[in-house]
Amino acid sequence: xxxxxxxxxxxxxxxxxxxxxxxxxxxxxxGAGNVPTEMNVEYYRQRAGAAxxxxxxxxxxxxxQGYAWTPGIxxxxxxxxxxxxxxxxxxxxxxxxxxxxHVGRVSHPVFQPGGAAPVxxxxxxxxxxxxxxxxxxxxxxxDVPTPQELTVEGIAEIVADYAKAARNAIAAGMDGVEIxxxxxxxxxxxxxxxxNHRTDAYGGSPQKRARLLLxxxxxxxxxxxxxxxxxxxxxxxxxxxxxxxxxxxxxGLVVDELDKYGLAFLHLVEPAIVGTDRDPIYDPRxxxxxxxxxxxxxGVLILAGGYDxxxxxxxLSENRADVIAFGRPFIANPDLPERFRTGATLNxxxxxxxxxxxxxGYTDYPRLLPPVSGGEVS
Numbered sequence: 001x002x003x004x005x006x007x008x009x010x011x012x013x014x015x016x017x018x019x020x021x022x023x024x025x026x027x028x029x030x031g032a033g034n035v036p037t038e039m040n041v042e043y044y045r046q047r048a049g050a051a052x053x054x055x056x057x058x059x060x061x062x063x064x065q066g067y068a069w070t071p072g073i074x075x076x077x078x079x080x081x082x083x084x085x086x087x088x089x090x091x092x093x094x095x096x097x098x099x100x101x102h103v104g105r106v107s108h109p110v111f112q113p114g115g116a117a118p119v120x121x122x123x124x125x126x127x128x129x130x131x132x133x134x135x136x137x138x139x140x141x142x143d144v145p146t147p148q149e150l151t152v153e154g155i156a157e158i159v160a161d162y163a164k165a166a167r168n169a170i171a172a173g174m175d176g177v178e179i180x181x182x183x184x185x186x187x188x189x190x191x192x193x194x195x196n197h198r199t200d201a202y203g204g205s206p207q208k209r210a211r212l213l214l215x216x217x218x219x220x221x222x223x224x225x226x227x228x229x230x231x232x233x234x235x236x237x238x239x240x241x242x243x244x245x246x247x248x249x250x251x252g253l254v255v256d257e258l259d260k261y262g263l264a265f266l267h268l269v270e271p272a273i274v275g276t277d278r279d280p281i282y283d284p285r286x287x288x289x290x291x292x293x294x295x296x297x298x299g300v301l302i303l304a305g306g307y308d309x310x311x312x313x314x315x316l317s318e319n320r321a322d323v324i325a326f327g328r329p330f331i332a333n334p335d336l337p338e339r340f341r342t343g344a345t346l347n348x349x350x351x352x353x354x355x356x357x358x359x360x361g362y363t364d365y366p367r368l369l370p371p372v373s374g375g376e377v378s
Contacts (some may be wrong), residue, residue, distance in 0.1 A: 005309070006341060009323060011264045011300055012227035014052070014095055014175060015025065016323065019316060020337045023304045023325035024057055024178070024232070025097045028356040029129060030071040030304075034059070037080035040071070041088045041092075042363045046334035049095030051323060054178050054230075054267070055369055057101035057185075058279065060165035063119065063156075064186070065111040066103030067131040068139050069356055073098060073165045079172045086173030097176040097230060097264070098169040098221055100162055100220070104186030105147035106134050106240055118145035118153060121189050121196040121203060121212075128184070131355060139356040153233035155212060158186070163219040166229070176228035176264050179213075179220060183269070184240025187213045188233075192249060194243035206250040226261045228304075228368035235293065236271035236286050255296045266297045267325065270305030294320060309340050318350040335367040344368055 006018045009196040031037040059065040059072045089096045106118035108130050112118060120126075125146040127271060132160060134140040134208070150158075162179070169177045181187035182346040189195040191213045196203045202211050211233075221229050226277035244250050294301055303321035309322065312324040328335050338345045339346055353361025 003341075004313055005324070006337075009051075009300060011052075011359065012262065013264070016051040016095065018051045018337060019054045019323045019338065020312075021293055021302055021323050021325040022047055022049060022330045022336075024054045024180070025327055025331060026056050026070060027089070027331075027354065028067060028069040029362060030069050031077065031081075033077050034065070034072040035072060035075075035077045036083075036085055038070050039359055039363060040081070040362075041084045042359075044085045045088040045092055046090035046363060046367065047330055048089045049337045050094065050330065051087060051093060051337070053096040054325065055082075055096065055098045055174075057099050057180055057291065058082075058165075058169075059101050059103070061102070061156075061161045062113050064102035064161070066092065066107035066185075067355075068133045070165050073100070073172070074161070075351060079168050082169070082172035082174070086175075088130065090173070095175050096198045097228075098172070098174045099178045099180050099232070100165050100169070101180045102158060102161070103130075104189045105321040106144055106146075106185060107147075108142055108144065110175070112145075117145060118147040119150045120186075121150060121198055123147055123149045124195070124197070136367075149198075150249065151194060152200065153213075154203075159212075159215050159219050159341065162216045162319040163223040166220045170224050170228070176230065178230040178232055178267060179216060180232050180239060181213050182217075182232050182234030184234075184237065184242045185318050187216065188237070188242060192244045193246070193250075195241060206246060206253050209250065209252050210257065213254065217261060220262055221263075225259040226263055227259070228266055229263050230265040231258055231263060232267040232269070233293075234271070235289050238364070248292065251289060251293060252296060255293045259299070263299055265300040265302050265323070266293075267302040267304065268293060268321075270303065275365055290317045291320070311360065327340045332365050333367075334365060338368055342368070 053215045054217040107118035109115045129141045132142045159190045166177045302323040304325035
């Protein structure tokens with residue numbers, strides 16, 4: 001019986017040799033100036049066997065940063081650092097999209113220009129923590145302060161920052177970009193009624209709450225072409241205080257609009273996942289929204305959220321998705337597709353090394369020999 005995971009699939013501008021994508025994974029290991037280093041180059045090179053790598057979330061501006069040692073794509077040095085990554089991945093036969101990120105309210109004044117408060121759709125307390133550098137130069141979790149409400153002028157600047165960041169990513173040799181509109185960050189904060197209490201053109205109805213995301217999609221697709229743009233959503237997610245009064249209407253409207261662009265893909269995270277953990281109060285009835293959005297979107301759909309090989313095969317065979325993105329399994333198994341193909345035992349990830357640190361728990365996980373390049377797993 002042919003494995004559904006190892007059949008090719010076409011994006012508008014790329015053919016993926018199989019259907020095992022690498023999900024975006026924040027690892028907090030960028031160098032000075034939030035520039036990717038040789039260690040980051042090696043990390044992504046090792047994982048070039050993925051059908052598609054979606055990079056860790058990458059801030060579009062200084063204002064967009066919310067965690068220590070996360071990379072950016074808004075300076076010449078950062079572009080050069082990412083170019084080394086893309087060249088290494090392409091040399092191994094891989095394909096790579098860079099994820100564009102603005103954290104919005106999930107930040108801290110230590111990251112903000114002039115030490116300002118983070119920005120958000122609405123000024124209100126944030127139920128979460130961020131990862132900063134303490135006085136000793138170590139990573140430390142800190143409470144997120146109450147943010148300031150974005151002005152309309154500030155919103156316009158952010159839209160422009162997304163377009164510039166997308167152009168920078170293509171200049172860095174990326175095959176495309178993914179707009180991060182989920183996981184409780186800025187665009188998700190605007191989408192969800194729990195975090196958006198505005199009364200202007202960017203708040204209130206689902207149409208108004210979706211306005212910023214669609215303006216960003218317009219700007220980015222104009223900048224680099226819709227065929228090189230994906231969008232990630234986390235419908236019904238609860239991470240960082242998210243929640244929506246009418247999620248079926250809100251996300252149905254968003255996906256109907258996204259379907260008009262001819263995007264590279266739509267990337268959805270199963271609502272059973274909150275941040276990096278499985279939701280202990282997951283309601284299985286929430287499953288219907290994923291199936292509804294699948295029916296609304298006529299391009300390639302990527303799903304992520306706690307999949308293993310068996311459940312991924314099932315999701316593909318049931319036409320729930322076209323591609324499955326894996327997170328933690330790719331952390332510990334740089335050659336994950338080859339391990340799935342051969343039935344090899346999987347390495348277990350070391351959670352203590354997920355955020356920050358050295359090559360330990362980052363580029364030192366054992367792989368099968370000989371190394372397998374991006375075009376040889378099928």
